[in-house]
Amino acid sequence: MRKFLRKLFTLALVVLVLSTALLAARFLAPISLARDTVEFTIPPGSSLRAAGREIAAAGAGIDPWVLLILARLTGVEASIKAGSYEIHRGITPLELLKKLTRGDFTQAEVTFIEGSTFRQIRQRLDAHPDLRHDTTGLPEAEIMRLLGAPGVAAEGSLFPDTYLFAKRSSDIELLARARRALERHLASEWQARAAGLPYREPYEALIMASIVEKETGRDEDRSLVAAVFVNRLRQGMPLQTDPTVIYGLGEGFDGNLRKRDLLADTPYNTYRRRGLPPTPIAMAGLASLQAALHPAPSDALYFVARGDGSSHFSRTLAEHNQAVMRYQKGGKP
Template identity: 45%
Template sequence: MNRKTQRGRAFWRNTILVLLLALAGAAVWGWRDFSHFSDAPLHVSAPGESIDIGRGSSFKEIVRQLRNQDLSAASPLYWRLLAMQMQVAGRLHAGEYATPAGITPRQLLANMAAGRVLQRNVTIVDGWTFRDLLTALGKAEKLKHETAGLDTAAIMQRIGAPAEQPEGRFLPETYAYVKGDSDLDILKRAHAAMAKTLDELWPQRDKSLPLTTPYEALILASIVEKETGRADERAKIAGVFVRRLETHMLLQTDPTVIYGMGESYQGKIHKVDLTTDTPYNTYTRPGLPPTPIALPGRPAIMAALHPEPGTALYFVARGDGTHVFADTLAEQSRNVACYQLKKCSQ
């Protein structure tokens, strides 16, 4: 073999070696860059950002959407390789997905493959009225507003309770929902939750109660709910109302009067309001009002079904969120003078 041939072979060996080293270096660099992409946070520009994947979107369309939202500037090839590595390329679900600060491409694809769509919450507050509930649902983000334009009867018809009045029928709780759910979906769940709560608690009630149906318990619980927000007073106040029912006394509770006044109530109750008869005026009509006056929570329902024993027939607000109780009208009059009129006797 002559020198020229040897030099030629050496040249090609060296060239191939250099190319192999270059390819190896590129592969190492590429793998490191891919690994960095896979586990580096996406570019989340604002809190609460999300990505909404439409039904039937291809993987290519999903990556394009990520790039269009400036969540990622990485090559689509990297996304494809990551999906292949995770074996999720053909298993990504449609829906809205949260993109919180710090989320990585690997975590986002895992969420999409598992269908862990973004959940939002709406809270029904103890003591709200049905009107308050509809207002809150109307403001809930990404919730379909299917009750818009429907009257009360139509709403109850749509949730499968056509014969019921809505007040009091929805359990105060926090309900999770996803994009695509509607306010009717929330109402159905809250209605079912209240029915389940009454089915559970009614059989455990104090059997001596002057209440004949779970609905009557719901009405009483709504009054207790509006009279106090204090856990240590609910059963005590329920006891006052139960004793009044047992002795055929008028309940004489201001929250029912206010409810009966409707939109005419402007934040203050006057003497004429107490004497103006409405179906909800418990100063003019005996017994319970015809429907609940609010949405009672489970604690208020428990108090109505298990009132505290005692002899008190009256109570008045102290002005600090608590109440003072009395057995007699004379004692009640002194308490009213002291705590309402600020004319406490020495």
């Protein structure tokens, strides 16, 4: 009887060793792929079994049970992360499982450019092939509600930057990140602002920053441009800035600003109405935020473009008129 039990134990041990070797070979052998690179997406809430089916359906020659057993053996069955992935020839089931538990996503990127309008940002997002377009067709007010800012104007509500994201991420997630980035930068810059500025709240500084963004042709002039508008606010003068007028004209603007446009009474016509417009007119970058909250020490009230990207700044209207004659009308000072 003992001899039989020893033989049975030995047989069981051999079977266990062979099974373990076979499993190890299966776990460490490269997965066959239909192509050099296979891409797949694991939806949120997917089980490992469902993830295995997604991977196999994408063109990877792996049985879902292989991943399931390997995950149970390593204790990571509930640790896979949703997102978009890509795998290449030579990857093993063990390496694939590590990728899924690390969240080693395939990343894409999108850049929000300073001075862009919210409409332009939406067009950029709608055209991006790697995003999930959940905001398409939604009104701006609904998008702002989804971003946790109901009643806040969409214009200027995002921070310009390059954002990396996992493929098939929702565009609303990306907008939320840009919204949080703006809130963080605005709060920080407002806290460190110069004394005596004519803003009642951070939002007014954001509006000013958007004007500075659209009016500045050269970085070195940014704080001087801000100083001109801050000085005008302090003295109760109209800002008289063309970009706000153009924004108020909307999509009807044909690229040629006419005298009748300067006379059109819209909330954004800073020739007709004193003070700041009701909302930002574009997305302001960090440099413009800093300029609006730290304008240069200057008593200039006017500036005119020189034609080379820079501006000439003047203290008086007479000086300004001379500069206009010199730089824009071909006359002599």
